[in-house]
Amino acid sequence: MPRTINLLVIHCADTPNGRWTTTGDINGWHRARGFRRQSAARSACNPALDAIGYHFVIYTDGTRATGRAPDEVGAHVAGQNAHSLGICLVGTDRFSAIQWAHLAVLVRDLCTRYGIPLEPADTGAQVLRGVIGHGEIPGTAKRCPGFSVREWLQRGMTPDPQHILLPKGQS
Numbered sequence: 001m002p003r004t005i006n007l008l009v010i011h012c013a014d015t016p017n018g019r020w021t022t023t024g025d026i027n028g029w030h031r032a033r034g035f036r037r038q039s040a041a042r043s044a045c046n047p048a049l050d051a052i053g054y055h056f057v058i059y060t061d062g063t064r065a066t067g068r069a070p071d072e073v074g075a076h077v078a079g080q081n082a083h084s085l086g087i088c089l090v091g092t093d094r095f096s097a098i099q100w101a102h103l104a105v106l107v108r109d110l111c112t113r114y115g116i117p118l119e120p121a122d123t124g125a126q127v128l129r130g131v132i133g134h135g136e137i138p139g140t141a142k143r144c145p146g147f148s149v150r151e152w153l154q155r156g157m158t159p160d161p162q163h164i165l166l167p168k169g170q171s
């Protein structure tokens with residue numbers, strides 16, 4: 001039976017802004033942290049990735065890569081994995097315009113597909129529903145991602161200019 005998904009959790013890879021990073025790189029880091037995918041889930045989706053905890057990764061060039069299958073429980077957030085999907089932006093606090101655009105498309109698509117409210121999750125609720133930044137979940141010490149997902153949603157998924165990575169040579 002497919003699991004119930006009612007929360008999108010947005011992360012950053014905590015890599016230098018603009019540095020090329022792939023799901024293979026992230027898989028290696030997650031493997032080193034002891035994450036492991038179950039073999040049946042792995043053979044059904046991205047078998048080369050044996051550890052990655054996220055479901056989607058958005059590269060610096062805007063490419064949407066997949067990690068775990070949506071029906072597979074992720075490993076990306078304490079206490080909320082069972083009912084959520086994890087989306088990771090490569091970088092830390094500045095992302096290319098195409099990354100921002102593809103994040104908005106992905107979030108919109110997933111909210112439509114799973115019936116997830118396209119709004120900031122109410123952090124006071126017993127069950128978190130909606131969209132949230134990892135670091136915005138109560139009890140999370142980490143700043144992840146390096147921008148406010150709540151404010152981004154409230155601005156209609158428009159990035160704050162200070163979080164946009166400009167092409168080299170522009171400032």
Ligand SMILES: [Zn+2]
Pocket residue numbers: 010011012076134135144145
């Ligand atoms: Zn995170």
